[in-house]
Amino acid sequence: xxxxxxxxxxxxxxxxxxxxxxxxxxxxxxxxxxxxxxxxxxxxxxxxxxxxxxxxxxxxxxxxxxxxxxxxxxxxxxxxxxxxxxxxxxxxxxxxxxxxxxxxxxxxxxxxxxxxxxxxxxxxxxxxxxxxxxxxxxxxxxxxxxxxxxxxxxxxxxxxxxxxxxxxxxxxxxxxxxxx
Amino acid sequence: xxxxxxxxxxxxxxxxxxxxxxxxxxxxxxxxxxxxxxxxxxxxxxxxxxxxxxxxxxxxxxxxxxxxxxxxxxxxxxxxxxxxxxxxxxxxxxxxxxxxxxxxxxxxxxxxxxxxxxxxxxxxxxxxxxxxxxxxxxxxxxxxxxxxxxxxxxxxxxxxxxxxxxxxxxxxxxxxxxxx
DNA sequence: AGCGGCATGTAAGCTGTTACATGATTCT
DNA sequence: AGAATCATGTAACAGCTTACATGCCGCT
Numbered sequence: 001x002x003x004x005x006x007x008x009x010x011x012x013x014x015x016x017x018x019x020x021x022x023x024x025x026x027x028x029x030x031x032x033x034x035x036x037x038x039x040x041x042x043x044x045x046x047x048x049x050x051x052x053x054x055x056x057x058x059x060x061x062x063x064x065x066x067x068x069x070x071x072x073x074x075x076x077x078x079x080x081x082x083x084x085x086x087x088x089x090x091x092x093x094x095x096x097x098x099x100x101x102x103x104x105x106x107x108x109x110x111x112x113x114x115x116x117x118x119x120x121x122x123x124x125x126x127x128x129x130x131x132x133x134x135x136x137x138x139x140x141x142x143x144x145x146x147x148x149x150x151x152x153x154x155x156x157x158x159x160x161x162x163x164x165x166x167x168x169x170x171x172x173x174x175x176x177x178x179x180x
Numbered sequence: 181x182x183x184x185x186x187x188x189x190x191x192x193x194x195x196x197x198x199x200x201x202x203x204x205x206x207x208x209x210x211x212x213x214x215x216x217x218x219x220x221x222x223x224x225x226x227x228x229x230x231x232x233x234x235x236x237x238x239x240x241x242x243x244x245x246x247x248x249x250x251x252x253x254x255x256x257x258x259x260x261x262x263x264x265x266x267x268x269x270x271x272x273x274x275x276x277x278x279x280x281x282x283x284x285x286x287x288x289x290x291x292x293x294x295x296x297x298x299x300x301x302x303x304x305x306x307x308x309x310x311x312x313x314x315x316x317x318x319x320x321x322x323x324x325x326x327x328x329x330x331x332x333x334x335x336x337x338x339x340x341x342x343x344x345x346x347x348x349x350x351x352x353x354x355x356x357x358x359x360x
Numbered sequence: 361a362g363c364g365g366c367a368t369g370t371a372a373g374c375t376g377t378t379a380c381a382t383g384a385t386t387c388t
Numbered sequence: 389a390g391a392a393t394c395a396t397g398t399a400a401c402a403g404c405t406t407a408c409a410t411g412c413c414g415c416t
Contacts, residue, residue: 003402004280004283005403007287008286011287014287014290015289021368025367037404039405040368040370041371041405041406042404042405044368045370046403063412064412064413065411065412066368066369066412067368068367078290081290082290082291085284085288085291086291086295086299088299088302089281089305089306091306091310092280093280093281093306094281094307094310095310096215096278096279097278097279097343098215098276098278099276099339100272100274100277101269101274101335102213102335102336104269105331105332105335106213106328106331107188107191107195107265107328108265108331109195109326109327109328110194110195110258110261110262110265115266119265119266119268119269122269125269126269126270126271126273127274129271129274130275147289147353148285148286148287148288148289151285151288152282154346155279155285155343156282158342158343159277159339159342159343161342162338162341162342163335163338163339165338166338169331170331173327173331183375185375185376200395200396201396201397202394202395202396217376219376219378220396221379221397221398222376222377224396224397224398225375225398243383243384243395244383245383245384246382246383246395246396246397247397248384248395
């Protein structure tokens with residue numbers, strides 16, 4: 001059974017074709033629709049695990065004394081990946097989301113009205129900036145992006161817009177509360 | 181420095197007033213806008229940590245030989261909580277989201293058109309069901325909910341609607357691809 | 361030749377999961 | 389009284405983060 005991060009790594013290598021572990025890291029780091037930090041301490045051991053399990057084939061690259069390897073998804077790796085993505089979407093997968101702003105917004109009641117307004121204004125600005133960055137890299141990615149990667153961008157953009165609309169609603173609620 | 185889960189636990193105890201560790205667990209388990217499983221192995225050690233650090237005061241409850249405690253946020257606990265939620269929303273907090281469907285959708289390209297259609301149809305159904313459940317418990321919660329907890333519901337609802345609209349877009353894309 | 365950034369890793373520590381254990385309470 | 393459920397935990401394990409180490413490469 002693959003974890004989401006393992007599956008994503010397999011998927012990236014499958015789509016990109018043979019590449020190194022570092023390329024996978026870079027992919028995660030630069031993708032705005034992925035939430036993984038992809039620290040070295042996460043990626044390298046993960047890759048080794050997948051090689052050990054036979055999901056990745058590792059071919060040595062000549063690079064001095066320090067080993068480097070070109071990774072490629074094996075047949076059984078593809079099977080494992082299909083077993084991860086394939087089954088009918090479960091309720092668990094459908095409901096599994098996270099939003100750090102929402103987590104904090106739950107407790108806005110503990111702030112003074114002033115600080116709350118300030119927080120909400122900050123949040124709105126940060127979200128706007130976030131949206132700008134996504135739309136920018138979406139536009140920049142352009143033609144070389146995979147069709148489904150492009151779809152993930154749209155997901156992020158829709159999500160960000162929904163969060164912005166929600167923050168505006170929250171600001172109105174907050175303002176109304178202070179008036180009333 | 182508090183983790184998000186620690187802060188959420190503190191926040192819940194602060195809002196609810198003195199309560200037991202189990203009440204916190206129950207809160208997480210039943211809230212549709214929280215993504216924490218709140219397993220026993222996570223919550224009890226976490227509570228003990230917060231007591232040790234002086235963020236929670238623990239008063240023994242008379243309950244046979246097995247100890248139970250009523251928890252209350254201390255002054256320094258409130259300070260720690262404010263330090264968590266208070267600072268201007270960082271880019272990191274604004275951009276930190278997760279969507280298990282999006283993670284999978286990135287790799288729909290590896291499925292056959294048939295399986296892809298099937299996956300998307302499943303996803304739409306699962307999302308619809310998810311939306312139904314949220315809206316239901318939102319309606320049921322009603323008057324006794326905290327104003328800001330209610331706002332978190334709205335966040336979840338908006339999020340789910342955005343995801344549904346996105347899945348529909350994906351289905352159209354997928355269908356168009358197969359025709360063309 | 362040295363310096364900064366690329367690339368591959370490892371070690372320690374923390375946090376969460378699963379699975380189990382066990383006491384207390386309530387229901388029948 | 390016995391069964392189911394509530395409630396509090398713990399032990400083993402897995403995975404991620406941070407911080408560090410180290411080799412390689414390109415530029416000046």
